[in-house]
Amino acid sequence: MVVASGNVFAKEMAIRKRIASIYNKRVDDFESLRDFNDYLEEVEDMIVNLVEGIDVPAIESRIAQYQRENAEQIMIAQARKAEEYAAALAASKGQLPQTAVDLSSGSSQAGPTGVAQGQYAPAIAAQPRPMGMGQQPLPLGHGSDMLGLEYEDEETMKIRAEKAAKAGGFSLEMSKKRALEEAFASIWI
Template sequence: MVVSSSNPHGRELAIRKRIASIFNKREEDFPSLREYNDYLEEVEDMTFNLIEGIDVPAIEAKIAQYQEENAEQIMINRARKAEELAAAMAASKGHPAQTDNDVAPSQSSQAGVSGQGQYAPTVPGGQPRPTGMAPQPVPLGVGFDMHGYAADDEEMMKVRAERGRRAGGWSVEFSRKRAFEEAFSSIWIC
């Protein structure tokens, strides 16, 4: 699948995002750091070649073969990433992340829910999720926008925007003072 876009940076980002969602192994998945670095180098070479349009059919075939052979591992890693995101979201909102060990046995067997905002990677009975063309894992109990951040109500968005401006040193008074200084510095008196 070749992504075409008038924006070359957007095209590169789309390709990198797609490749990262497929080739999502971590360092702990490899017996040595050397093997992990070789894996990262191979993934980056494929990404670069896709971006530059070099030998695209061969790379797409290699990606399809990798997806077929590693479908279960890809889904497990996506689920793990979703769980980490949910835990980080819970921590950022001041809620301690609840794990499967913290849930009562009667609760953990109900629909695989492991806590508010967390993705449940198993079905009742502890069996792994089915693999194949299943949809990507989605955290439960938390709404996310298209960038993966928690969707907030309008009031919270205003509060965050104001905090961001203050954290960046922006203020109405500062802007007004700068505008006056720039305006008056351009006046020449002869």
């Protein structure tokens, strides 16, 4: 039974990946949030129907028609996603992005790499940052020492404890009430 559910999950993920590469519009591509939400709902309905095997030929023909009609928009969105990924990768390595493309005008300029901006350049295998033996990268944050341990003042610790209690379904008022009830319940007259 577990194997069957794993196959369904793998099938659904493959369908979602395929559909997301075709139906890749963003909020900015729509005039209103309502239009974008309708678009997302239509895409999700198609995904569910494909996973369940409902009216597959009709959905496949709709997808093919959408691809033909919106081929340029699909390629622009994929290029934009690749550019954003490259910029994020460069930023994570502490470098400035090598290319920038104005997708609305389609203009591109050659960057320092010699490749015209917006053009595909083969990716170089990412090299991990050099680390000491057994070391883990330290998270960036306010208040961590060299060992990665956080230090906080008393008020910050109190706020964190209150948030944790609320996340667990408890409130400060509830715990005070319970303490008082238990204290008075133990008094015998």
